[in-house]
Amino acid sequence: MTTRIFGSGIRRREDPRLITGGATYTDDVQLPGMLYAAILRSPHAHAKINSVDTSAAAAAPGVVAIYTGADTDGVLNPIPCAWVPPGADLVAVAHPSIAKDVARYQGDAVAVVVAEDRYQAEDALELINVDYSPLPAVTNPEAAMQPGAPQLHEDAPNNQAFHWVAEGGDTDVAFEAADVIVKDKIIQQRLIPNAMEPRSAVASWTRATGELTLWSTSQNPHICRFLASLVTGIGEHKIRVIATEVGGGFGSKIPMYADEMIASFCSMQLGLPVKWTATRSEGFLSTIHGRDHVEYVEMAATREGKITAIRTKIYAGMGAYLSTAGPGVPTILHGLIYSGAYDIGATKADVYGVFSNTTPVDAYRGAGRPEATFLVERLVDLLAVELGIDPVELRRKNLIPKFEDGHDVASGITYDSGDYEPLLNMVLGQADYQALRQEQTRLQESGHYMGIGVTCYAEICGLGPSQVAGAVGFGGGLWESAIVRFHPTGKVNVYSGISPHGQGEETTFAQIISDELGVDVDDVSIVHGDTSNTPMGWGTYGSRTTAVGAAAMVLAARKIKEKARLLAAHLLEAAEADVEYVDGHFTVKGSPDQTKSIQELATMANVAWNLPEGMEPGLEASAFYDPPNFVYPFGTHLAVVDVDADNGHIVIRRYIAGDDCGPQINPMIVEGQVHGGVVQGIGQALWEGAVYNDDGQLITGSMVDYALPRAHLLPNMEVLSTETPSPHNPLGVKGIGETGAIASTVTVYNAVIDALRPLGITSLEMPLTPEKVWRAIRQQQGS
Amino acid sequence: MNIQLTVNGKVQEKDVDPRLLLVHFIRDDLGLTGTKIGCDTSQCGACVVSMDGKTVKSCTCLAVQANGSEITTIEGVSNNGELDPVQEAFWNNHGLQCGYCTSGMIITTMELLKKNANPSDDEIRDGLKGNICRCTGYQNIVKSIQAAAEVMRS
DSSP: OOOOOTTOOOOOTTHHHHHTTOOOBGGGOOOTTOEEEEEEEOSSSSEEEEEEEOHHHHTSTTEEEEEEHHHHBTTBOOOOOOBOOTTSOOOOOOOOSSOSSEEOSTTOEEEEEEESSHHHHHHHHTTOEEEEEEOOOOOOHHHHTSTTOOOSOTTSGGGEEEEEEEEESOHHHHHHHOSEEEEEEEEEEEEOOOOSSOOEEEEEEETTTTEEEEEEOOSOHHHHHHHHHHHHOOOGGGEEEEOOBOOOOTTTTSSOOHHHHHHHHHHHHHTSOEEEEOOHHHHHHHSOBEEEEEEEEEEEEOTTSOEEEEEEEEEEEEESSOOTTGGGTTTHHHHTOTTTTBOOSEEEEEEEEEEOSSOOBOOOTTTTHHHHHHHHHHHHHHHHHHHTOOHHHHHHHHBOOOBSSOEEOTTSOEEOOBOHHHHHHHHHHHHTHHHHHHHHHHHHHTTOEEEEEEEEEEOOBSOOOHHHHHHTTBSSOOOEEEEEEEOTTSOEEEEESOOOSSSOHHHHHHHHHHHHHTOOGGGEEEEOSBTTTSOOOOOSOTTOIIIIIIHHHHHHHHHHHHHHHHHHHHHHTOOGGGEEEETTEEEETTEEEEEEEHHHHHHHHHHOSSOOTTOOSSEEEEEEEOOSSOBOOEEEEEEEEEEOTTTOOEEEEEEEEEEEOSSOSOHHHHHHHHHHHHHHHHHHHHTOOOOBOTTOOBSSOSTTTSOOOOGGGOOOEEEEEOOOOOTTSTTOOOOOTTHHHHHHHHHHHHHHHHHHGGGTOOOOOSSOOHHHHHHHHHHHHHO | OEEEEEETTEEEEEEOOTTOBHHHIIIIISOOTTSOOOOSSSOSOTTEEEETTEEEEGGGSBGGGGTTOEEEOGGGTSBTTBOOHHHHHHHHTTOOSSOTTHHHHHHHHHHHHHHOSSOOHHHHHHHTTTOOOSSSTTHHHHHHHHHHHHHHHO
């Protein structure tokens, strides 16, 4: 009988090194003769740099070298933006690693000190004398486009980085014909990702060979190598990027940063290894931020509650420069998914990408899809109130009916598979929705404010077909490849270009390959994270690692099985057609004694003493997988909150997450991904938000000021699922890394507004802090 | 300044700069990199070690303040490769993802369970106020701690 380890919640093989302190993260790397770099950052959001005097710093103890923009100018090429949506008149402004003439955000690099230890480097920073002429700054993306706003880049008038419009169906006609239109202004506040491991780089240049080795906290070491090559001018064949253990990313470790290139520059100048590690405060300023939209959104519907169109105008903050994937986030990953889980005839996204004197903005967990889901679900709730229909029934009425192989939505994309209503029913059943509504009414009568938020979503992930990547201006492919190799003793290594950093794919991929090849899971090891021993791959983001990366492995494993079958037939002296594969063994039909295990065959293939004529030695294969479509997970989330009207405190009483990511390889890990995503989304709804003052100073510049979710503020989540396979993927799998964050922000937001509606409050800006809620309640009571 | 202290049962004597942070002493001078630095404001708890039986944030403590103390870092938690019940519980219950906060979480848990062998979920969550995890949403950490408590009680 075939036993499968796919679907089993086995514990992770990553963990023993992580729970004993045995893992090596980038800052743990120590090299002989290594020097330490510290980066001087502009304290001004916008300033002309008149001069940089490094003389005192250069004389400080332990200082080896100091470099400024004058040194890197012309040596390092600008940091490229790698996602340029077509037809959007995108202005690709030059992004120098070290600012030379103008600093454009607080945190822009102005100089670097290299010293013998990190204390000396930090000390010397304080001795650098920069003469700045501060300039007026602008931080809000809508304000940045108004006449008279401070201008960041000469070649980007009105601070417009791009203007992108995507319309499917005719929204004008739909809005003219609408019985009902609901509108809102939504502030998708700027978030600061805060992976627990600060970014770090160790650059080691070998002058004699012209080779650069770069340890980097990257989610995508092959893209890092590609972009490092463009910036340094070193050929890719002479760059090795190593993402050892990476302590979380959530999108913030996708981009190419100036800091890694500065460390590389220093190492190349000095011929010695150089380490740079961000302090947390430095990370707040220099690591990408997320979201930052000012949105004007509207929904058209019939009186019966049939949604007919969604239309938006969005100012999307890009920060001072375009980060690696920044422009793709509010456009491709946002404006094409407005249908969500619903059958909507027309959608239109009208998006301005805007420069401001702020940290660059890029992908943060969910990247564009949380923002889209938020506006859709917010509008559905507004429509429900307007029409006097229960918000769940309004959603049910508009859900896309079950489909197994393709459903076209208005924006032009084709969802792969979906069956939305069963999950909605499952979540409502778990919550006992009707009873909750009754309780809500009862509590309200006694002056207690409880609210319920329900979200139905469908999202796009598993990025993606390379042809589409090219068509939407992504500066690379989105396929994955894998090498699966049997060693002579029958053990297996799988080499992949993806780069998990907490998601546990060393375990889940071993489960897949174990099943596929019929070998024990402990006989399989997954190798990733080092460009020198893994095949090219585009990395871990956009919930693509399993949907694309694992698919490549499966295809390689299947090639191996075919070769092993031919070898088995040869060794068993049987006709090829008579040899069948069952559970790791190749057996002659009708002769159970005539059998060879795949691991025996691996030995025979590797020693190559007796191979069929023309067969090459060895038992390994590589495969490339370029997905024919994205994958489209979906689900229903429900939150129940209690709001204390006396002090504005919100308690999440229950949170139910129902998600469908297709077949689950390891349910324990799937559930962990849901937990983490949901809590990050709750963070946005209730606590998190970057605040700049009028001068462009980041007020929330540390963990003291920026409120991250903490254990004592959170509920235990209830996690449910259904399994609807993707029709186009060899494993049927979709993605689960981002769904939690995509659904939970608006679920909690809608629940809070639902609680406050009896008090006359229908809209609030996130985060919904107790103070903000309390003030809103007071204002209502005073009016 | 010359300091002498015991780290994971081993006596260490070093001449250190008075301003050297304990976490840098542990990581850079002793090479025990399992203790992490996650913030610079004493908020995240990635750097938590046990000093004379009490948890301290080693990023907010000078090496010279540790003079004469006994310190346990994550490397000293398991005994010759045999995992502590807390480590085992984190592994069994998926109490970690990227692992960066885990050393601090485990050391914090050990003290928490020493003070309260039978904590409620709320007491556990309250005890984790000083430790930030960005991956797990804390739920499986709470579950891990409950599981460890149960094993340690039996």
